[in-house]
Amino acid sequence: MPEVLKAPLIVEFPFTRSLGPVQSAFLTGLRERTVLGVRTGEGKVLVPPVEYDPVTAEEIRDLVEVGATGTVTTWAWNHEPRRGQPLDRPFAWVLVQLDGADTGLLHALDAPGPEAVRTGMRVRVRWAGERTGAITDIACFEPYESETRSQVAPHDGEFEDRVSGIVAPARLDYSYSPGRAQTRYINALADRRAVGERCPSCRKVYVPPRGACPTCGVATDEQVEVGPAGTVTTYCIVNIKAKNLDIEVPYVYAHIALDGADLALHGRIAGIPYDQVRMGLRVEPVWSEGGRWPDHYRPTGEPDADYDTYKELI
Amino acid sequence: MPANRPLRDVAVVAFGQSDHVRTSDEVSEVEMLMPVLHDVLQQTGLKTSDIGFTCSGSSDYLAGRAFSFTMALDGVGAWPPISESHVEMDGAWALYEAWVKILTGEVDTALVYAYGKSSPGSVRDVLTRQLDPYYVAPLWPDSVALAALQAQALIDAGDTDEAALAGVAARSRDAASANPHAQLHGSRPQGDYLVRPLRTGDAPPVGDGAAAVILAAGDRAREICERPAWIRGIDHRIEAHSLGVRELTDSPSTRLAAERAGAFERPVDTAELHAPFTSQEVVLRKALKLGDDVNINPSGGALAANPVMAAGLIRIGEAAARIHRGTSDRALAHATSGPCLQQNLVAVLEGESRDSRG
Numbered sequence: 299m300p301e302v303l304k305a306p307l308i309v310e311f312p313f314t315r316s317l318g319p320v321q322s323a324f325l326t327g328l329r330e331r332t333v334l335g336v337r338t339g340e341g342k343v344l345v346p347p348v349e350y351d352p353v354t355a356e357e358i359r360d361l362v363e364v365g366a367t368g369t370v371t372t373w374a375w376n377h378e379p380r381r382g383q384p385l386d387r388p389f390a391w392v393l394v395q396l397d398g399a400d401t402g403l404l405h406a407l408d409a410p411g412p413e414a415v416r417t418g419m420r421v422r423v424r425w426a427g428e429r430t431g432a433i434t435d436i437a438c439f440e441p442y443e444s445e446t447r448s449q450v451a452p453h454d455g456e457f458e459d460r461v462s463g464i465v466a467p468a469r470l471d472y473s474y475s476p477g478r479a480q481t482r483y484i485n486a487l488a489d490r491r492a493v494g495e496r497c498p499s500c501r502k503v504y505v506p507p508r509g510a511c512p513t514c515g516v517a518t519d520e521q522v523e524v525g526p527a528g529t530v531t532t533y534c535i536v537n538i539k540a541k542n543l544d545i546e547v548p549y550v551y552a553h554i555a556l557d558g559a560d561l562a563l564h565g566r567i568a569g570i571p572y573d574q575v576r577m578g579l580r581v582e583p584v585w586s587e588g589g590r591w592p593d594h595y596r597p598t599g600e601p602d603a604d605y606d607t608y609k610e611l612i
Numbered sequence: 613m614p615a616n617r618p619l620r621d622v623a624v625v626a627f628g629q630s631d632h633v634r635t636s637d638e639v640s641e642v643e644m645l646m647p648v649l650h651d652v653l654q655q656t657g658l659k660t661s662d663i664g665f666t667c668s669g670s671s672d673y674l675a676g677r678a679f680s681f682t683m684a685l686d687g688v689g690a691w692p693p694i695s696e697s698h699v700e701m702d703g704a705w706a707l708y709e710a711w712v713k714i715l716t717g718e719v720d721t722a723l724v725y726a727y728g729k730s731s732p733g734s735v736r737d738v739l740t741r742q743l744d745p746y747y748v749a750p751l752w753p754d755s756v757a758l759a760a761l762q763a764q765a766l767i768d769a770g771d772t773d774e775a776a777l778a779g780v781a782a783r784s785r786d787a788a789s790a791n792p793h794a795q796l797h798g799s800r801p802q803g804d805y806l807v808r809p810l811r812t813g814d815a816p817p818v819g820d821g822a823a824a825v826i827l828a829a830g831d832r833a834r835e836i837c838e839r840p841a842w843i844r845g846i847d848h849r850i851e852a853h854s855l856g857v858r859e860l861t862d863s864p865s866t867r868l869a870a871e872r873a874g875a876f877e878r879p880v881d882t883a884e885l886h887a888p889f890t891s892q893e894v895v896l897r898k899a900l901k902l903g904d905d906v907n908i909n910p911s912g913g914a915l916a917a918n919p920v921m922a923a924g925l926i927r928i929g930e931a932a933a934r935i936h937r938g939t940s941d942r943a944l945a946h947a948t949s950g951p952c953l954q955q956n957l958v959a960v961l962e963g964e965s966r967d968s969r970g
Binding site (some may be wrong): 304313321345346352353360371373374375376381391393402404405406412433434466470476478479508509515516517581 | 738751756758
């Protein structure tokens with residue numbers, strides 16, 4: 299059989315997230331070059347601060363300002379930075395306990411090489427030039443010899459124009475393969491043929507095939523050409539235009555049982571006024587020039603199918 | 613904290629897994645999973661309609677395929693409608709849910725499966741999406757980087773060094789020589805640093821695979837399996853998500869889960885630990901108080917095959933399979949989830965003593 303199909307797939311979306319009062323104060327503080335922590339009931343200062351005590355789950359709101367200098371508590375040398383990471387040249391990942399804090403903050407340390415990094419070394423925040431109220435307002439840490447000072451100052455968390463949310467873009471890249479059964483289906487479709495697969499147990503023919511019979515839980519492997527014509531088993535009238543879709547509304551989207559198939563697939567119906575589409579209408583695929591799948595289905599002109607012939611497929 | 617005695621005797625009665633491979637382009641998730649499902653059903657002589665409850669674990673993020681778990685269900689044969697559930701977690705947690713379902717008395721048998729197809733994407737980056745979305749995920753710290761921070765903390769604490777980590781890697785992959793399903797058979801050079809102090813050899817192989825287990829209660833288990841692997845206890849615990857809050861050289865959640873599962877009541881002869889990175893085995897051995905007399909990861913563990921979302925369930929399956937075969941009498945199985953061993957599950961499995969079976 300031919301090679302399985304493969305195509306790049308990019309999953310990308312911006313997450314818009316609202317902030318709780320402590321997160322909002324912390325991220326706004328970063329914009330203003332101020333690092334805030336939160337004190338737990340036990341008196342520990344957490345940086346970065348959270349809304350609830352990780353041990354007792356108690357709501358914590360007691361903000362304090364900690365230093366922009368601190369000590370590395372562990373590190374890892376990253377010689378090949380990956381997309382989205384804080385620096386585009388080799389750097390160290392570090393947990394930094396800022397002066398006055400009792401916990402570590404994860405970030406990057408800009409250092410010339412692993413020999414320049416050790417646990418216990420002193421560092422300070424390097425602020426980003428443009429700050430928006432995000433963890434990336436800390437561009438990274440940099441080596442900085444200084445005395446540890448452990449005192450913290452109370453802070454009311456009040457700033458002008460506090461940020462109330464962040465937009466965190468996320469992108470993941472894949473090289474997607476649909477597997478054997480769907481590769482066969484898609485390849486046949488490019489030749490303008492609809493090829494389903496038959497279940498060896500219940501004998502049903504699935505179009506499009508997914509490789510398994512969902513009723514019997516066994517592999518489908520016998521290919522069966524179906525269609526090209528079929529019967530509308532049910533349909534709906536679409537009245538709202540989808541984004542980036544160049545089709546005038548209203549139009550009809552239908553379930554179509556191709557002749558010989560035991561499962562209806564779906565497609566758009568055209569070549570007939572939308573309000574004349576009906577269950578039982580006989581349709582055939584219309585291929586656009588160079589298209590790898592039917593653009594839409596249109597009436598064949600045959601008499602409508604008898605309800606009994608498709609009632610099991612609705 | 614004392615261990616809880618389970619309300620019913622529940623056992624792993626069958627275990628199956630795919631061969632774990634770097635890429636499986638030629639098969640979809642369901643095509644990869646189906647032979648494994650058929651394998652465990654055949655081992656037990658059960659049909660889908662005999663199974664009381666079905667539970668699976670997987671993550672759509674791995675292959676970037678939305679609702680892949682619903683399509684994977686095609687391989688089960690879910691008609692007439694079955695009682696079914698899914699967790700976006702390792703299959704070990706699906707097994708936990710199935711075990712609870714059996715304890716309720718509603719069902720006597722359960723099918724648990726898990727699969728992971730990491731090859732279409734970049735699993736190091738995919739796993740950043742499970743991190744704190746406010747303070748951590750925007751920095752895209754990949755899974756190897758986070759494990760490396762933990763490894764350095766262990767080295768600083770004097771708990772291990774690079775040579776000892778290399779020893780864990782070599783022992784695991786040598787053990788995998790006897791595991792036909794493993795992705796890496798036999799030890800290999802440690803290679804270059806991925807993220808220092810971790811080298812290629814300290815990290816798990818990236819790959820695709822699937823696994824399935826069948827659980828049964830009481831006499832049903834004895835009918836199905838000659839030597840059921842009885843679940844004497846199972847528990848899971850989670851730690852804070854912020855790495856800076858945790859003590860990275862220890863795993864209090866593992867220790868507590870083990871206590872609750874009864875792991876410390878009597879010694880185990882075997883432990884299947886889900887430690888994708890060599891350094892994590894160091895942490896787990898300490899938390900679980902495992903001595904040199906315990907056979908650790910005779911399967912090769914996650915360092916020999918790490919199908920994400922299935923590798924934890926495989927630990928339980930491998931431990932159970934040794935009890936089925938009579939090469940273990942009391943085994944500990946561990947599964948982990950999240951960065952740097954954030955969440956941990958411990959199960960204690962036992963075979964009935966061979967004397968009492970007459």
